[in-house]
Amino acid sequence: MNCRIGCSACCVAPSISSPIPGMPDGKPAGVRCIQLTDDNRCRIFGQPDRPTVCNNLRPSLEMCGTTDDQAFTYLAWLEQITRPALENHSHDEIHTKTS
Numbered sequence: 001m002n003c004r005i006g007c008s009a010c011c012v013a014p015s016i017s018s019p020i021p022g023m024p025d026g027k028p029a030g031v032r033c034i035q036l037t038d039d040n041r042c043r044i045f046g047q048p049d050r051p052t053v054c055n056n057l058r059p060s061l062e063m064c065g066t067t068d069d070q071a072f073t074y075l076a077w078l079e080q081i082t083r084p085a086l087e088n089h090s091h092d093e094i095h096t097k098t099s
């Protein structure tokens, strides 16, 4: 299947641990990638500094569902069940230090 242009779920819902231009520590779950444009396209598509995880991600019915809401719900759930406990801790610490 093709990506629903403008959906943006996989650029917002999951955490990304590898560096993204402008986000050197990657991004936490639920945060818009800094490279996501206002119309929800990847600003660095096709460029060498786009994270490998983004290059490797392929749309699928399981992940993308048939609506943007379904994609957000699935990816948020996947993040919850795959996030290591230690990473949870780190996110809490980062949040405390920056708030």
Ligand code: SF4
Pocket (backbone or CB within 6 Å): 002, 003, 004, 005, 006, 007, 008, 009, 010, 011, 058, 059, 060, 063, 064, 071
């Ligand atoms: S979740 Fe699927 S449809 Fe939504 S932006 Fe990502 S690849 Fe495209």
Ligand code: SF4
Pocket (backbone or CB within 6 Å): 010, 011, 012, 016, 020, 033, 034, 035, 036, 037, 041, 042, 043, 044, 045, 050, 051, 054
């Ligand atoms: S780099 Fe591009 S594809 Fe990857 S999360 Fe950011 S906007 Fe999405």
